[in-house]
Amino acid sequence: MTELARKIREGDTRALARLATGVENRDAHALETLRELEPAMGHARIVGITGPPGAGKSTLVDALALELRKRGKTLAILAVDPSSRSTGGAILGDRIRMQQHHADPGIFIRSMATRGTLGGMARATADLAKLMDAAGKDYVIIETVGVGQDEIEITSVAQVTVVVLVPGMGDDVQAIKAGIMEIADIFVINKSDHPGAERVEMELHAEGFQCPVIRTVASEGKGIAELADAVGTVAGRTTIHAPRGAAIDHLGIAVQSLEDSIRFYESLGLAVEHRESVATEKVDVAMLPVGESRIELLQASSPDSPIAKFLEKRGPGLHHVALRVPDLNAAVAGLKAAGARLLNEPRAGAGGHIYVFVHPASTGGVLLELIQESAH
Numbered sequence: 001m002t003e004l005a006r007k008i009r010e011g012d013t014r015a016l017a018r019l020a021t022g023v024e025n026r027d028a029h030a031l032e033t034l035r036e037l038e039p040a041m042g043h044a045r046i047v048g049i050t051g052p053p054g055a056g057k058s059t060l061v062d063a064l065a066l067e068l069r070k071r072g073k074t075l076a077i078l079a080v081d082p083s084s085r086s087t088g089g090a091i092l093g094d095r096i097r098m099q100q101h102h103a104d105p106g107i108f109i110r111s112m113a114t115r116g117t118l119g120g121m122a123r124a125t126a127d128l129a130k131l132m133d134a135a136g137k138d139y140v141i142i143e144t145v146g147v148g149q150d151e152i153e154i155t156s157v158a159q160v161t162v163v164v165l166v167p168g169m170g171d172d173v174q175a176i177k178a179g180i181m182e183i184a185d186i187f188v189i190n191k192s193d194h195p196g197a198e199r200v201e202m203e204l205h206a207e208g209f210q211c212p213v214i215r216t217v218a219s220e221g222k223g224i225a226e227l228a229d230a231v232g233t234v235a236g237r238t239t240i241h242a243p244r245g246a247a248i249d250h251l252g253i254a255v256q257s258l259e260d261s262i263r264f265y266e267s268l269g270l271a272v273e274h275r276e277s278v279a280t281e282k283v284d285v286a287m288l289p290v291g292e293s294r295i296e297l298l299q300a301s302s303p304d305s306p307i308a309k310f311l312e313k314r315g316p317g318l319h320h321v322a323l324r325v326p327d328l329n330a331a332v333a334g335l336k337a338a339g340a341r342l343l344n345e346p347r348a349g350a351g352g353h354i355y356v357f358v359h360p361a362s363t364g365g366v367l368l369e370l371i372q373e374s375a376h
């Protein structure tokens, strides 16, 4: 083990800060050290906290941090600030406020402004969370502003996602971006000292949301113990879950005879939309649309085709499931953070779409293909 990796595992805060900066900058040596630390990962609870600007997320994170420290837990706080929104004031405010934790080696704090692509930010955040995990933190809390898809992708690295709402938000819950509501494992209604908290809670129930709803006044520390309990106990999601906004693009079925199978599906009323021989993969393909998805029939065009090998080993049947995702890089970052086994780095396929394969060992036994929606 390298000196730096050893220091991180021993809890050296300065070494951790240095490596965190390297990881954030995507420095090759830093990423190598991170890989070296992989065996030490898997212990931390990764909590995403998101919600609209000014909802009191930072105040809440701060109060939660104090509560968790009181319970003897160590933690890291990663505050992600999309610079498109901010003048930099929010991060500065966070820094000043978080100085109160400065002397406490049990809390590691890092604020990050977005730069470059959001996919890149999601990746860096996922890697930082892994680093904090390897450094032995009990909790990693990621604060993001929930205003769009990009932040949703960041919270895909979290095991538990807390969505922070406030009373009187644009009058009703429906006004909030739908996608954000769906990622919640826990709802917090902060600023419950303001009128209307009850109404928000009623609307959440009316909308059919089943997860815990906790009222807080973060600035006074009210409801924070309940939040700490929930964050520590809510089942959250299994670490690997379908990326937000994903849909089934196609089901790949390995068949002995394309003609026989096509005849069968045609008898069901399906029709072949497209046929192709993919020389590089040694496979003949027929695509049959089914609603918004497709069935992809795969026949080996040579005895050393991967499909021929599959048929030999497992017989005809489901070969892979392909999910279409809005942001492949972000999905890959989430999968990597969850420890999934990827068979390739994202690469471009025949039609110009980018794709990645995930090993069946990580997905419950079926080969999974993730496809980036093509930009029209």
Ligand SMILES: Nc1nc2c(ncn2[C@@H]2O[C@H](COP(=O)(O)OP(=O)(O)OP(=O)(O)O)[C@@H](O)[C@H]2O)c(=O)[nH]1
Binding pocket: 052, 053, 054, 055, 056, 057, 058, 059, 060, 090, 093, 145, 190, 191, 192, 193, 194, 216, 217, 218, 219, 220
């Ligand atoms: N009345 C009341 N004010 C609160 C509460 N929690 C936070 N605030 C105040 O709300 C303002 C915004 O709080 P922040 O914690 O900065 O909110 P944020 O969601 O992190 O904001 P951004 O990071 O800029 O999106 C501050 O002035 C807080 O003091 C609360 O429970 N009640």
Ligand SMILES: [Mg+2]
Binding pocket: 057, 058, 059, 090, 094, 143
């Ligand atoms: Mg904030």
